Amino acid sequence: MCTLLAIVGGMTAAQAPTAAPPYTVLTRDGRRPLATRLASGQDMFALDDLAPLFDLTIKEDAAAGGLTITVRNQIIVLSAGQSLASVGGRLISLPSPPVHDGRTWLVPVDFVSRALAPLAGLRVELRKPSRLLLIGDIRAPRVAGRIEPLGSLARLTLEVLPATPHTVSQDGPRLVIRFEADTLDAVLPPTTAPELIQGVRPGDGPATVVVDLGPRFASFRTSDVPGDRGALRIVIDVVSASAEAPAAPQALPPPSVAAPDGPPLIDLAPAGGLRTVVIDAGHGGSEDGAKGAGGTLEKNVTLIVARRLKAALEARLGVRVILTRDGDTTVGLDERAALANNNKADLFVSLHANGSMRAAANGAQIFYLSLEEYGDAAQRAAHAESESLPAFGGGARDIELTPWEMAQARYIDESAALAQAIESSLRERVPMSRRAIQQAPLRVLVGANMPAVLLEMGFLTNPDQEKQLRSDEFQNTLVQALVTGITRFRDARGASRPAAAPAPAGTVR
Amino acid sequence: MARRAAAIAIVLVLLLAAGVIAWTIVPRWYARRNAPAASAAPQAAAPAVAERKIKATLYFVSADGLSLAASEREIPFAEPIVAQARRIVEAQLEPAPPPLTAAIPMGTTLRTLFITDRGDAFVDLSPQVTTNHPGGAINELFTVYTIVNALTVNLPAVTRVQILVNGKEADTLAGHVDLRRPLQQNLKWLAAPAASPTEPRQ
Numbered sequence: 001m002c003t004l005l006a007i008v009g010g011m012t013a014a015q016a017p018t019a020a021p022p023y024t025v026l027t028r029d030g031r032r033p034l035a036t037r038l039a040s041g042q043d044m045f046a047l048d049d050l051a052p053l054f055d056l057t058i059k060e061d062a063a064a065g066g067l068t069i070t071v072r073n074q075i076i077v078l079s080a081g082q083s084l085a086s087v088g089g090r091l092i093s094l095p096s097p098p099v100h101d102g103r104t105w106l107v108p109v110d111f112v113s114r115a116l117a118p119l120a121g122l123r124v125e126l127r128k129p130s131r132l133l134l135i136g137d138i139r140a141p142r143v144a145g146r147i148e149p150l151g152s153l154a155r156l157t158l159e160v161l162p163a164t165p166h167t168v169s170q171d172g173p174r175l176v177i178r179f180e181a182d183t184l185d186a187v188l189p190p191t192t193a194p195e196l197i198q199g200v201r202p203g204d205g206p207a208t209v210v211v212d213l214g215p216r217f218a219s220f221r222t223s224d225v226p227g228d229r230g231a232l233r234i235v236i237d238v239v240s241a242s243a244e245a246p247a248a249p250q251a252l253p254p255p256s257v258a259a260p261d262g263p264p265l266i267d268l269a270p271a272g273g274l275r276t277v278v279i280d281a282g283h284g285g286s287e288d289g290a291k292g293a294g295g296t297l298e299k300n301v302t303l304i305v306a307r308r309l310k311a312a313l314e315a316r317l318g319v320r321v322i323l324t325r326d327g328d329t330t331v332g333l334d335e336r337a338a339l340a341n342n343n344k345a346d347l348f349v350s351l352h353a354n355g356s357m358r359a360a361a362n363g364a365q366i367f368y369l370s371l372e373e374y375g376d377a378a379q380r381a382a383h384a385e386s387e388s389l390p391a392f393g394g395g396a397r398d399i400e401l402t403p404w405e406m407a408q409a410r411y412i413d414e415s416a417a418l419a420q421a422i423e424s425s426l427r428e429r430v431p432m433s434r435r436a437i438q439q440a441p442l443r444v445l446v447g448a449n450m451p452a453v454l455l456e457m458g459f460l461t462n463p464d465q466e467k468q469l470r471s472d473e474f475q476n477t478l479v480q481a482l483v484t485g486i487t488r489f490r491d492a493r494g495a496s497r498p499a500a501a502p503a504p505a506g507t508v509r
Numbered sequence: 510m511a512r513r514a515a516a517i518a519i520v521l522v523l524l525l526a527a528g529v530i531a532w533t534i535v536p537r538w539y540a541r542r543n544a545p546a547a548s549a550a551p552q553a554a555a556p557a558v559a560e561r562k563i564k565a566t567l568y569f570v571s572a573d574g575l576s577l578a579a580s581e582r583e584i585p586f587a588e589p590i591v592a593q594a595r596r597i598v599e600a601q602l603e604p605a606p607p608p609l610t611a612a613i614p615m616g617t618t619l620r621t622l623f624i625t626d627r628g629d630a631f632v633d634l635s636p637q638v639t640t641n642h643p644g645g646a647i648n649e650l651f652t653v654y655t656i657v658n659a660l661t662v663n664l665p666a667v668t669r670v671q672i673l674v675n676g677k678e679a680d681t682l683a684g685h686v687d688l689r690r691p692l693q694q695n696l697k698w699l700a701a702p703a704a705s706p707t708e709p710r711q
Contacts, residue, residue, distance in 0.1 A: 283644075283684055290644030298644060333680065352685075355645025357610040361574025367646060373692050434575050440650055443680060443687040454685075456646050459574075 017044065017101050023109070023131045025053060026138050026183055031206075034133060037106055040096040043128075044106035047098075053135060054116050058105075067098070067105060071119040078107070087115045130185045139164070141179065143186040143209065147197055154193035156200065156211060156236045163232030168222045175211040175220060175236065176203055183207055196238045216240040274347060274490045276320045277313055278340035280444065281306035282352035282454075285330025290355030290459075292466035298353040299328065301469050305457065306351050308479045316483055317490070319346075337447035341407065347418065347486065348452035350444050353469055354459045362462040363433030366423050367454040368415040369408045369446055370439035407449035414451040417492065422453060422485030429481045430474070431458070431465075451489075455482070561586035563593075565663045567601050568655040568699075569609035576700035577651055577658070578609055590666055595622050598632055601659045612651035614641035620676065628668035629691045630660050636675045639682050646685040653686050654698050661694035669693050 017039035025034045034053075036043050047058055047069070057070040066079040077086040083097045092114045099106040107115075109126060112133060117124035125134040134140055141164045148155045158177070160166070165180040184207050188200045198212040218241040225233040281302040283289035289298025303325070310321040322343055324336040340348045354365065408415070419437050426432060433456075445452045457478055458465040468474040562583040571578040584600045587593045598619050605611040616637035624630045642652065657670040669691035673679060679688045 287684055288644070289684065290648075333684065352646060355643045355648050356574035357570045357612065357643065357648060357651075358572065358574025360572065361647070365647065372695070373687070373690070375690070434573065438647075440646070440685075441687045441692065442646065442685055443689075444685075446687060454646065459645070461574075461643065461645070 017099060017106060021131060023133050025133045025135060026140060027053075027135045028138070028182075031183065036109070036131075037101075039099045039101070039106055042096045042108045044099060044108055045112065046101075047105045047107055050107075050112065050116070054120055056116075060105075071116060072121055074119045076115050076119070078105075085111075085115055088119055127185060130187070132185055138183065139181040139207075140183045140185050141181050143179075143184050143188075145187070145189040145200060147189050147192050147200070149193040149196075150237075152242055153237045153239045154196035156189075156197060156238065158209070158234040158236075159227060159231055160234065161227075161231040163226070163230055166234065168220075168234070168236060170220070173213050173217075175213065175238075177209040177211070177234070177236075178203075178205065179207040179209075181207040184209070193238075196240055211236070211238075213238065216242075274317060274319045274486070276322065276343055276345045277347045277349065277486070278322045278324060278336075278343065278345040279306045279309050279313075280324040280336050280340075280348065280350035282350055282444075284325050284328055287330060290353055290461065292460035292469075293359075293463055294466050294470075296460055296466050296470055298355070298460055301353050301457070301460070301475075302351045303328070305475050305478055308475060309349075309351070309482055312479050312483050313486065317487060333444045334447060336444055337407075337449075337452075340452075341447070341449045345450050347489075348445070348448040348450055349422075349482070349486070350452070350454040352454060352456045354456040355461045356459055357461075359462055361433075361459045362465050363431045363436065364426050364458055365433045365436055365438055365456040366419045366426075367438050367440050367442055367445070367456070368419045368452070369412060370441055371409055371412060373441035374406055374409070374446070406446060408446050408452055411448070411451045414493070415445075415453055418451045418486075418489045419453045421489035421492065422455065422482060425485035425488060426455075426478075426481045429477050563663075565597050565600060566659070567597075568612065568651075568658050569605040570612045570651055571700050572608055574610075575647065577612065577655065577698045578700055580606055580609060582606075590664060591622060591624050594624060594630055594660055594664055594667065595619060597659050597663050598622060598656060601655060612648070612655040614638055614643070614652070616641055624667060628666055630664075630667045630670045631673055631691075632656055632660070632670060633673040633676055638672075639674055639679070642683040644683045649681070649683045649685045650698060652682060653688070653692065654695055657692045658694055658696065658698075662696075 017037040020036040020038040020043050022033040022036050023043075023045075025032050034045060034049055036045060038044070047056070047067070050056060051058060054071060059068045059070075060066075061068060064079070065081070066077060069076040069078065074088040075086070076088070078098045079085075080100060081097050083094045085092055085094055094114065095108050095110055098108075098111075109128065112124060113126040117126075120135075122136050123134070123138075126132075127134070130142075132140065142161045143158055145156060145158045148157070160179070166177055168175060168177050170176075184202070186202065186209065188202070188209065191197050191199050194214055195216040196214045198214045200209060200211050202208070203210040217238055219239045220236055221239070222234065222236045225235060227233045281299070283299040283302065285299075287299065289302070291297055306323055307326070310323055313319055313321045322339065322345065324339050325331045336350070337348070354361070423432070423437050427436070442454055445454060458469050460466050460469060563586050564581050565584045566579050567582050568577045569580055570576075582600060584596050587596050602611075602613055602617055602619060614637055616635070618635040618637070620633040620635055622630065622632050638652065642649065653672060656672060660667045660670050671678075671691040672682070672688050674682070681688055
């Protein structure tokens with residue numbers, strides 16, 4: 001009955017597609033809008049709209065309730081109600097089945113990248129965040145910006161990926177930045193220094209950005225700084241009239257010195273190194289966790305160590321550190337992993353203090369996830385031979401389909417390496433449990449989409465360890481050991497794969 | 510002559526009637542009369558069956574608090590398997606034999622237990638298993654795997670165990686172990702010396 005309702009519900013949703021913001025198609029011939037409709041919770045294109053773009057021949061097989069699409073003499077077979085499609089004889093998965101809407105068929109936008117791109121014989125790139133569809137050899141660098149007021153000047157930083165030749169020139173009350181590209185995929189910042197920069201907007205040309213200068217503008221200077229992974233940072237300092245005083249220029253920091261500061265504007269996958277670490281102070285709020293005989297609560301110890309570890313990691317490794325809680329608040333286990341996932345953290349370290357029915361139990365333990373308890377799907381995800389799909393502009397790209405709630409499955413080996421790095425560092429400094437590294441089905445780790453471990457720092461139920469865990473000295477020793485362990489993990493990972501970042505997650509919910 | 514023939518006919522009819530009664534009605538009546546007695550027989554025999562005991566392997570926290578230890582105990586035999594499973598969990602909820610310690614918090618009781626055709630046992634425990642839980646990841650693992658192992662080791666027909674709390678699915682008992690799906694037997698939590706003699710019982 002439930003299934004029947006679900007089917008009926010699905011049909012109802014599928015039968016009423018609603019309009020969605022259009023995509024923009026960029027080809028050598030220019031740009032044009034491509035209508036998009038929302039059905040089954042997915043952005044969809046009409047096959048009739050895609051037909052002229054890709055020279056498709058569409059045949060409907062009413063008896064079988066499906067479609068045969070011919071692209072350059074190769075066949076794509078779609079079936080109503082099926083999210084699997086056959087593409088040139090290979091099976092691919094779509095986020096939702098095609099929808100029959102009146103006389104036309106709607107397909108999820110991913111149909112373009114997963115089904116058409118491999119067969120189209122030309123470069124096809126679907127950029128969902130900016131709703132762009134690039135067909136052919138189109139240069140459309142991504143551009144993101146930030147404006148910072150720095151006393152007498154305002155600094156505009158534009159990050160460009162991939163690095164693209166450009167010129168910056170003044171045209172009256174404007175600066176014009178022209179890129180050697182066909183178009184820009186730009187997210188331009190709102191102004192925070194209107195006296196100097198009134199606004200940043202797309203220019204008249206297809207690949208220009210215009211900076212409208214404010215009333216206090218006197219001069220500008222620009223410099224280019226190479227960024228990570230082939231990106232480029234263009235730093236433009238707009239200097240005010242008051243700073244033009246004779247002594248002032250020497251006092252201004254040269255852009256190239258300060259430019260690399262700040263988080264990346266375009267999200268670049270880390271190249272072996274660490275950029276963001278999430279530290280999870282276990283329990284909190286209504287959940288005290290383990291309790292020592294002397295009244296020490298696990299939730300308080302974990303928070304103190306988490307805060308110290310954040311300060312130490314930021315200062316020593318220069319990474320961004322996010323705490324899952326920075327106070328005595330109740331935070332759900334899903335929320336903790338989600339915070340790390342949403343911030344694209346490179347590591348997740350959950351801090352806990354142990355408890356035992358036995359006062360004698362002592363020593364630190366490090367856990368990482370075991371997959372046995374999560375069935376075949378998780379095991380497959382961990383050792384998946386990922387689906388290899390032809391990529392834009394030739395080559396192939398590995399796509400792995402992992403249920404989101406088991407995101408950790410793909411990182412088991414790296415999590416084991418992290419556990420070992422932290423264990424060896426801890427062992428040099430603090431008491432370790434007889435079984436120091438353990439694998440277990442721990443709830444907070446399973447959804448983390450990055451290497452993740454849970455550290456039980458010691459047993460609060462052991463009177464000696466309770467005293468230790470309360471002491472500044474022991475807490476600082478733990479922090480020191482964690483920083484060293486994380487550094488070793490980073491260095492080992494960086495050495496083993498200097499440039500290759502983890503494969504992009506083709507993660508599905 | 511005619512009167513004699515009529516008498517013979519009456520005798521024959523009477524004999525026939527007696528035959529019908531003897532061959533059909535009496536057995537049916539007899540069967541019906543005896544039916545309650547037949548169904549009552551197992552009840553009468555039940556106390557004798559309950560006397561039977563089985564040896565079950567139960568699990569408790571070892572002296573160093575870092576592993577589980579197996580301990581054999583005689584518990585009442587019960588049928589069907591779900592009744593036997595109840596007896597095993599109930600025995601597991603009793604105090605531990607010295608010098609071992611129970612891994613399940615004090616005051617925890619078994620609310621219900623059922624076993625699916627696929628061999629998944631659902632063990633519904635009272636809320637004390639959460640509210641009285643002293644915390645700690647290793648402690649929580651021991652609480653969970655005490656029950657998972659006790660059922661799967663003693664009852665080969667039970668392949669997986671899911672713990673419910675107060676009639677509902679639980680995320681965790683104390684913030685660590687993922688209880689959202691049935692768990693398989695895992696003997697790695699046993700101390701190394703005790704692991705070998707603990708063979709699954711038939």
